[in-house]
Amino acid sequence: MNDPRQISAQTEKALDSNDIKIRARDVQVYYGDNHAIKDVDVDILDKTVTAFIGPSGCGKSTFLRCINRMNDTIDIARIEGEILLDGQDIYDPSIDPVQLRAKVGMVFQKPNPFPKSIYDNIAYGPRIHGLARNRAELDEIVEKSLRRGAIWDEVKDRLDAPGTSLSGGQQQRLCIARAVATEPEVLLMDEPCSALDPIATAQVEELIDELRARYSVVIVTHSMQQAARVSQRTAFFHLGNLVEYGLTSDIFTNPRDSRTESYITGRIG
Amino acid sequence: MSDKAHIASAFDRDLETIQALIMKMGGLVEAAIMDAARSLENRDEDLADQVRRNDKLIDAMEEEINAEAVRVIALRAPMGSDLRLVLSVIKISANLERVGDYAKNMGKRTSALVQMEQIEGAGGALRRMSKAVEQMLRDVLDAYIQGDAALAEDVRQRDADVDQMYTALFRQFVTYMIEDPRNITSCMHLHFIAKNIERMGDHVTSIAEQVVFMVTGELPDEDRSKGDRTSYDRLTGDL
Numbered sequence: 001m002n003d004p005r006q007i008s009a010q011t012e013k014a015l016d017s018n019d020i021k022i023r024a025r026d027v028q029v030y031y032g033d034n035h036a037i038k039d040v041d042v043d044i045l046d047k048t049v050t051a052f053i054g055p056s057g058c059g060k061s062t063f064l065r066c067i068n069r070m071n072d073t074i075d076i077a078r079i080e081g082e083i084l085l086d087g088q089d090i091y092d093p094s095i096d097p098v099q100l101r102a103k104v105g106m107v108f109q110k111p112n113p114f115p116k117s118i119y120d121n122i123a124y125g126p127r128i129h130g131l132a133r134n135r136a137e138l139d140e141i142v143e144k145s146l147r148r149g150a151i152w153d154e155v156k157d158r159l160d161a162p163g164t165s166l167s168g169g170q171q172q173r174l175c176i177a178r179a180v181a182t183e184p185e186v187l188l189m190d191e192p193c194s195a196l197d198p199i200a201t202a203q204v205e206e207l208i209d210e211l212r213a214r215y216s217v218v219i220v221t222h223s224m225q226q227a228a229r230v231s232q233r234t235a236f237f238h239l240g241n242l243v244e245y246g247l248t249s250d251i252f253t254n255p256r257d258s259r260t261e262s263y264i265t266g267r268i269g
Numbered sequence: 270m271s272d273k274a275h276i277a278s279a280f281d282r283d284l285e286t287i288q289a290l291i292m293k294m295g296g297l298v299e300a301a302i303m304d305a306a307r308s309l310e311n312r313d314e315d316l317a318d319q320v321r322r323n324d325k326l327i328d329a330m331e332e333e334i335n336a337e338a339v340r341v342i343a344l345r346a347p348m349g350s351d352l353r354l355v356l357s358v359i360k361i362s363a364n365l366e367r368v369g370d371y372a373k374n375m376g377k378r379t380s381a382l383v384q385m386e387q388i389e390g391a392g393g394a395l396r397r398m399s400k401a402v403e404q405m406l407r408d409v410l411d412a413y414i415q416g417d418a419a420l421a422e423d424v425r426q427r428d429a430d431v432d433q434m435y436t437a438l439f440r441q442f443v444t445y446m447i448e449d450p451r452n453i454t455s456c457m458h459l460h461f462i463a464k465n466i467e468r469m470g471d472h473v474t475s476i477a478e479q480v481v482f483m484v485t486g487e488l489p490d491e492d493r494s495k496g497d498r499t500s501y502d503r504l505t506g507d508l
Contacts, residue, residue, distance in 0.1 A: 225346055252348045254486030264348040266280065267273045 016232065017047040021186060021216040022067060027081035029062055029071065036062050038240045040081070044233075046185075049208060049217045051227035051248065054237035055263065060220050063237070064188050067218065068104035069097045085186070102129050105179035109191040111171030113163030113178075118155050121163040121174055122146060125182040141181055148214075149177025150207045169200020176207060180215075187211060189219040193226065205230050224264055228252050236260045280345050287337050287358050288414060291365075294330040295410040298365045299403050301327065301372035302469065306399035309379045309462065310392035317383075320376035327369035334362040353486060357479040361413070364472040364479075368406070371465040371472075378458045385455045388445060391438075395459065398434045398466045405431070405473045413480045421480035422489065424473065431470035438463040 022044040029037035037059045044050050052060035062071070069090060071077040083090050090100055102125065114121050122142045125131075132138035142159070146152040151173040155166070163174055172192060179187055189208070193201040208230050211217055221227050227234055228248060235245040236259070244251065244260045255261045262268045275281050301320055308316035338359050341347060347355050405424050412420035442456040442463070481489045 224348065228348075253352055255349055261349045262273060265351045266275045266277055268276075 017045055019046040020044070021046040021086065022218075023082075023084040023087075024063075024066075025082040025084075027063070027066065027079070027083060029059070029066060029080075030078040031074070032076045036240050037066070040242045042235060042242055042245055044216060044218060046216045047212055047214070048233055049212045049219060049231040050233045050235065051231035052218065052220045052235050052237060053222075053224060053227050053263070054243075055268070056222075058237040059240040060235075060237040061190055063242075064190055064218060064220050067186065067188055068101045068106055070101075070106065072097055102182040103184050104186040104188060105182065105184035106188045106190070107172070107175050107179050107192045110195050111168055111175050113166070113171050113174050115162065115164060117160045118146075118163050118166070118174065119159040121178050122181045125178065129182055131182065145177045145181040146174075148180050148211070149173045150203065150210070151177060167200070169196050169203060172196060172200065172204055173207060176204070176211075180211070184215065186216045186218065189217065191220055191222060194222065201226070224252070236263060238263070277345075280351075283337075283341050283345060284351065284354065287334065287341065287355070290330065290334045290337060291358055291361060292410060292414060294327060294334065294362060294365050295406065297323065297327050297330065298369050298372070299406055299410075301369055302399050302403045302406070305372040305375035305379070306396040308376060309382065310396045312379075312383050312387070312392075314380055314383050317376040317379040321373050324369050324373035327366060331362045331366040335359055350483070350486075353483045357483040360479050361476050364476045368469045368472050371469050374465055375462050378462055382455055382458050385458075386451070388452060388455055388459060391442075391459050394434075394438055394441075395462055395466065398431060398438070398463065401427070401431050401434065402466055402469045402473060405470065406476075409473055409477045409480060412477065413483075416480075416484050418481050418484040421477040421484075424477040425481075425489065428470045428474040431467055435463050435467035 020043045022042075024040055024042045024044075027037055027040040028035065040059075040063060052064060054060045065071050066079055066083060067085075067090075071079060079091065085100075085104065089095070090104075114124060116124070119142055122145045123132075123138050126138060126141045132141055143152060143156075146155060151170055154170060155161075155174075163171065166174060172195075176187075176192070192208075193204050196204060205226065208217055208219065212232075219227075219230065231248045233246065234248045234251040236243045236251065236255075236257070238259050244255060244257045246256075251260060252264060255264060259268070301323060304316055304323075305320045307313065308320060338355050341355055345351075405427055408420055409424045411417070412424065439460065442460045445452045446456045478488055481487070
């Protein structure tokens with residue numbers, strides 16, 4: 001028998017990856033005249049949960065939305081610099097944003113299931129991307145996704161019920177299951193737990209921890225406790241700058257920048 | 270260390286409470302060291318008894334500080350320098366409690382020594398050694414409350430002086446014992462007292478390391494010179 005203490009110490013580290021999934025260089029975002037993101041350089045790792053923290057208006061959500069080109073839908077938004085996914089520029093004219101968003105899934109603050117059945121919520125993405133050849137394959141994708149969303153056991157007997165009939169926490173896990181149904185490589189989460197109660201939050205956090213075995217997860221959160229609990233890397237944004245980026249354990253015990261220190265200890269808002 | 274106030278002012282009050290408790294406990298321990306040393310030099314049994322009784326207060330303060338620290342961790346989830354402060358408080362209170370125990374032990378041995386023949390000069394030498402440790406403790410508590418890593422580092426270096434005093438006394442007591450075996454019982458007591466004061470110095474040094482950690486986020490390197498050479502010297506060498 002191995003020493004059980006050593007096993008538990010290893011399992012957390014065993015997942016750690018140093019492969020760069022997303023590389024951002026000199027990223028600037030403007031909303032009209034407003035310079036919202038300034039000179040952001042960051043390497044986001046594969047199979048890692050990266051938390052973006054910072055006060056409201058610091059640019060963390062704006063930067064998150066750059067990673068799957070959600071800002072394209074905002075007319076006055078202008079993006080400069082380079083964001084590479086596996087070495088490929090996602091703003092290259094040859095890139096189809098719809099295809100990109102299948103690879104870079106997103107989960108929002110408020111659960112937003114389609115006004116359709118639980119089954120169709122999951123099946124929608126795989127259908128339009130042609131991921132299933134027949135009903136049996138689609139069934140398989142739906143079950144697999146709901147299992148990855150840690151909600152299969154709760155909904156398997158009522159797949160025809162509307163997604164909106166679920167509780168808030170279940171709806172959010174349904175949305176996560178929907179996001180993973182298209183076999184993405186990156187999952188972006190914009191405050192996924194802020195509308196959930198503590199139990200549902202714990203379930204989603206547990207799910208995020210499971211998801212990191214397969215995906216690169218980037219989560220924007222206002223809860224520093226949540227960032228500390230779920231992430232391995234943390235980036236602190238302030239006034240559009242990426243002030244500090246490093247191991248979560250370092251950021252929360254011994255940050256290098258006084259602005260990070262002030263923010264995490266509750267001294268600036 | 271950030272000197273800006275928290276947005277939640279109750280958090281500041283919690284941290285100030287803990288700081289005040291540490292300073293109060295430190296004051297009790299400083300007094301215990303000097304009272305124990307004075308009782309030994311003046312063969313004052315009443316004062317020695319008082320030191321022994323007062324140790325209960327010091328022990329109770331350690332419990333109180335730890336309970337406060339646990340409460341702050343549970344309710345405030347401190348981070349960054351706040352987290353380091355709370356962690357260091359738990360360790361510092363444990364170190365202070367040990368120093369208090371050594372002072373109490375000095376009181377006990379003083380009660381025994383009062384019944385024996387006095388060893389010339391030993392009380393004064395041990396008081397000077399106690400004074401050096403008490404001064405280190407005083408400075409390290411100042412360093413703690415002011416977040417002064419440089420002063421803490423200075424205290425850390427001064428432990429070598431205490432170690433040297435101990436080594437000198439060790440040789441002196443061995444000499445007395447060789448000269449006259451009737452001195453052995455009292456010299457053994459006096460030696461344990463010297464060793465205990467030397468250990469107090471180590472605990473104060475450990476507090477200094479905690480202060481450096483609290484301020485800088487990193488423990489200091491282990492590059493201090495070791496003044497205590499008794500474990501390397503041959504006991505029957507050229508004493």
